[in-house]
Amino acid sequence: MSEPISRRRFVSRSVAASAAPALLSAQASGTKVNMGWVGLGNRGGKHIKTMLQVGAGEVYMKAICDTFSPRLAKSKDDVATQQHTAPDTYNDYYKMLEDKSIDAVGIFTPEHLHRDMVIAALEAGKHVYCEKPLTHTIEEGFEILQAVEKSGKKFQVGTQRRSAKLYQKAKEIYESGVLGKVVYARAFWYRNSPLTNPAWRYTIPANAEPGNTDYRRFLGPAPETTFNKQRYFQWRLYWDYSGGISTDLLVHQTDAIHMITGRNHCKSVTCTGGIHCWTEDDREVPDTVTAGFEYPDHFHINYSAVFNNSRYHYGEQLMGSEGTLEILGLKDLYVYPEKYRGAPEHISARPEIHINSRKDLGQGNPTGAHLRNFVDAILTDTPLNCDARTGHEAAVTGHLATLAYRREKKVYWDQENGMHRFA
Structure with a gap:
């Protein structure tokens, strides 16, 4: 089985690419948010469809990622049906982050993976929507807050009652x-x-x-x-x-x-x-x-x-x-x-x-x-309903x-x- 690539390995090998702005940034076009999505299980598999519904015409699912290949294949077909174009597929999240055309990522993985995935995405210049809970420990939350502040990117946590x-x-x-x-x-x-x-x-x-x-x-x-x-x-x-x-x-x-x-x-x-x-x-x-x-x-x-x-x-x-x-x-x-x-x-x-x-x-x-609020924050600087600190x-x-x-x-x-x- 292939070796997992840690956030630190990803950052160290691609720091130049991570620091570069997205080639097809939503801010530049003013019309589209190109998204990557990781985690296609119970909640992630459901709400990738929700995202494409509420973001119709303004959100394009550029890539999806999951470590269970049959689920990844099914989600590829589901996304292609909704947006009429198939997304790129990955089982390696950190490889997906190397795609500079991706403006934002949705993270719907188990909570113990959130910290490394969030920080890697921010360091790669992506906006982030992270399903709750934000972290697996209290200490991880402070690391994420520092990364969000440093990145200047939009960050929404999925406590949707907000x-x-x-x-x-x-x-x-x-x-x-x-x-x-x-x-x-x-x-x-x-x-x-x-x-x-x-x-x-x-x-x-x-x-x-x-x-x-x-x-x-x-x-x-x-x-x-x-x-x-x-x-x-x-x-x-x-x-x-x-x-x-x-x-x-x-x-x-x-x-x-x-x-x-x-x-x-x-x-x-x-x-x-x-x-x-x-x-x-x-x-x-x-x-x-x-x-x-x-x-x-x-x-x-x-x-x-x-x-x-x-x-x-x-x-x-x-x-x-x-x-x-x-x-x-x-x-x-x-x-x-x-x-x-x-x-x-x-x-x-x-x-x-x-x-x-x-x-x-x-x-x-x-x-x-809640998902739409995240998109509006990227496109029009609408205030986020659950930013990183609130989610922490x-x-x-x-x-x-x-x-x-x-x-x-x-x-x-x-x-x-x-x-x-x-x-």
């Missing part, structure tokens, strides 16, 4: 003061699945084998293992590649609460849970989690997730002295006035509010809007929860110095 009209409306309601004093928020994500289809046990293609799966490139900086289909296709279950619930689900929701309330960091985290639902396989990350986040200004987030009950699905709730704001399923927003015994009439008499994102705001899932701050909450869970200790965060310590 582009959701429903959450923007929630922020307006929160800032109006109608909720009163808010010191507590609750977020949750509950899932269920058949015993024959355990959570995160994504389907392994029947034709997957070492000859068509570049396992070494998948491993990247992770510890060496022999070829393992479960680790490759079901990577979210293993600590070497994933932070589990904390970095897949929790970061979306703590970031949404940050967006609504104007916060960006907590001061301490506790996190407990375990593998309580799917106890018969080799997964390492928990399927049940409860976390508590304390903030410097008398604010608390309670977070919970479980993978054996879906009754309440997922959502966020902000609970104030005068009312409760609730967002459910990324679709519906509700506001309920407080009606406790002795509540002032001017509070208890307020009408309840219900806003449906699609019906009332004309927006379904906001991922398309979102990832920190998830990483702190993972650290607290794995060490079984409360963890404290020093925002000023970017450091954590355990109780």
Whole structure:
């Protein structure tokens, strides 16, 4: 199997090419963003199509990259159908970056690969859209922030609630003061699945084998293992590649609460849970989690997730002295006035509010809007909805929860110095 090319090897052998401006830059043409795309699995394979839809006429998929060759071949056909021209294909991401005509890259790989891929793209002069979580560790985030600042390139992180009209409306309601004093928020994500289809046990293609799966490139900086289909296709279950619930689900929701309330960091985290639902396989990350986040200004987030009950699905709730704001399923927003015994009439008499994102705001899932925001930032310098620092701050909450869970200790965060310590 071919040797993986590290970011450092790529940079050292092609520093001159990396520093050169793209030959067909979007800024020069004013009409097109030539993209490269790496990671064509569950989310990347879906949203490369979304990108071509929302960027029709302005985005051209110049190249795609994946380390599973049958998936790469299928995506090539899918892209060719959408844009009527086949993209170039690579199993070597760093080789793809040598194409100077590529203006921007979308990175949809497992999170342990993000840092090296992001920094290499920035050093090659590309704008970057990186799926969340931004990084696999807190420390990697600071490396990326430095690289983004040095590059001057546009950088969007895929916490797409930042582009959701429903959450923007929630922020307006929160800032109006109608909720009163808010010191507590609750977020949750509950899932269920058949015993024959355990959570995160994504389907392994029947034709997957070492000859068509570049396992070494998948491993990247992770510890060496022999070829393992479960680790490759079901990577979210293993600590070497994933932070589990904390970095897949929790970061979306703590970031949404940050967006609504104007916060960006907590001061301490506790996190407990375990593998309580799917106890018969080799997964390492928990399927049940409860976390508590304390903030410097008398604010608390309670977070919970479980993978054996879906009754309440997922959502966020902000609970104030005068009312409760609730967002459910990324679709519906509700506001309920407080009606406790002795509540002032001017509070208890307020009408309840219900806003449906699609019906009332004309927006379904906001991922398309988030991708479009990235394109507009490149073409017209539109402000990014989730820049590198915002994405880093979102990832920190998830990483702190993972650290607290794995060490079984409360963890404290020093925002000023970017450091954590355990109780």
